[in-house]
Amino acid sequence: MRDIRLHIAAVAMLSAIIAVACGGRAIDGAPEGPVPAINLTSGEIKTYPDGNKIPAGWAACKDPSCSGVLPGIPCVNLGPDVCTKNPSCKVEEFNCQGSGVACAPDQPCPPPPPPTCDKRCVPDQPTCDDHKDSKTCSADSKCQWAEAPCLPPPCEPNKPCPPVSCPGSCTNKAPPSCESLGEKDCQARSTECVWDVRPCLFWCAADDPSCQCGPFCRTRKQNCPTLAPPPPDFCPDGRIVTKYDSNGCVTGFSCEKEQCPPLGLPYPACNPGEVVVEVKDKNGCITSYRCEPKCPAIPLPGPPTCLPGEKLKEKKDASGCLIGWECVKDQCPPPPPIAPCPPDRVFVPEYDSNGCLIGGRCESVNKVECDKLAKDYQSALTQAKQCNPLSMSPVLQCAQQVDNALACGCPTLVNNTNIQAVAQLAALKKKWDSLQCGIGIVCPAMPCWLPQGATCTGAPGSTAGSCVDNTP
Known part of the structure; x- marks a missing residue:
């Protein structure tokens, strides 16, 4: 017991000696006394009484004039006046606006004044414009060398024609689309791409390429409306399938049941002019049948007034029921079958000289x-x-x-x-x-x-x- 008391006393004395030696310095390592600091946006310099009281957007300096560098601070957090204090940053000009000059008659025009530009701090990395030859341009993975079209030089009689050498320039290489990326590259570009899973339906084999199921990378769409997820009891015995619109935004959910129980009901024989309608539960399984009129009696707005050279055409659904009217160019042949565009693209129609639809193409938004x-x-x-x-x-x-x-x-x-x-x-x-x-x-x-x-x-x-x- 006496040895234990001596050990406790020794530890207490050692702690007291350490406290005196530290002189009350804050344990987080902040400097004591007045501390010069610089505003990371404007470059303003102030002295704060305590290093722990430097506000956000400011950084402590090693000398009163803040002449040292500020390594470790991202360029995007620095203003133009402070940008060069980080050796890995540079000031970039953009949105430049110039002005012309007025020239007196029969007098040489003076050079125009320099343009006024907005400025920002960016990483000091070589851009594609900095490469002046195809070799250094091609060595940069984000750049591509392109030659502008030009006319060949004239050939002299009885002499070989000189080689064609067109001027070229180094430009930014367009990044690959999200749809062509694997999981690792897709997640690396998370601000514009999202790694998603397209569920495989029960009648679709996972290795069937026509099913287009399984994980894939798609373009992340902005400004999509927020949609609440389905409740836990929405699809207890099936698989929830997410539905997207043409802009890639979620529009709803459906329940695909892998195995539905046998119905045990005969297929009904409806009267002429009626169709059989399948009644399904929330899991997508058929629970019964009923006969309904072939075309439900729904109110429709009146037909529109067509312009000269157009004719009125009925619009019908898959059952052949009238759902409205539309104006189409007169004497136009039926349009060709058009495949739907992927979620990240929109359909741009193409017309002939008569204004008739002849096809189209899918282009990015x-x-x-x-x-x-x-x-x-x-x-x-x-x-x-x-x-x-x-x-x-x-x-x-x-x-x-x-x-x-x-x-x-x-x-x-x-x-x-x-x-x-x-x-x-x-x-x-x-x-x-x-x-x-x-x-x-x-x-x-x-x-x-x-x-x-x-x-x-x-x-x-x-x-x-x-x-x-x-x-x-």
Whole structure:
């Protein structure tokens, strides 16, 4: 017992010595006394009385002027003024907006002022544009080298023709679709892809490729409505099958029963004009039969008024019952059979010169939206170029620099007084960038000539004109 008391006393004395030696320092390692800190967004420097009281969005510095580096902080959390303090980050400019210059008659035009750009902090990694030759471009897994089409050089008589060498450029390689990925790659791109399971129905063998069942990778759709899962007693003796719409959003659930009990009822003989209807339980098993009229009496809206060159056509369901009307082009042959598109794609119809449906294609949702953005941009550009040739300053009207297209655009000048149209151009460009519509587009390897001002041009005596760029 005496040895135990001596051991306890020794431990207590040792603990007291350690406490004095530590001098009350916080156990979490935060520095004592005034601590300089820097705001990760604005670069503002403040001194805090205690290292434990530095708020979120700030980082402690090793010196009062915060001249050291900030390694370990992700680039996305740093503002442009603090970005270079992390050696692995760089400042990137985007959404650049330039302006034109006014040129006096018979005088050389001064160079335009530099564009104003938004800035953000991104990882300092080489982009595809940094590669200037096909060898280094091909060595980068995210890049691809593409040569622009060009004319062959002329051949001299009695001499071999010189080799054709077209200018090329290094562009971003379009990522593979989610549907082509395996489980590991699908989960690595979890923000855009989701690893899902398409259940195999009881009449479908798991190794039958036509069944398309089992695990697969699909595109994750955003803005889908939230749907509550089915209750626990929804399908006690079967398999719950998830149903999706054309956008890949969940629309409901069904219960597929693997083995239904024998019914033991004779198949009914209905009267003429009636059809047999199967009555099923919540597990999808037939419980009885009943006879119903072939076409239920449901109220239908009146037929629409068709345009010239169209004719009214009845719409019928699978039982041949009338469910409505539609206007179709007159003298059009029946359309070809069209297979449904995958959940991540939409059907884009194709028509002939008579307006008759001849087929279609399945395109990604983003491509359809990107094509619409490109068309809307051209419409807004036409409005932004509107000006008045009879104004006292036909040159000064056209002073706002924008891109002449969303894909492979070059600078052009518009009328900056068309505030709404110019703002729409910027909004469409921002939407185009957010959808990454430019990925995979190979632009011609030709330089863009900066317009030397622009002049409002129109018919003589007319107040309706358009900004026309002055070529260099």
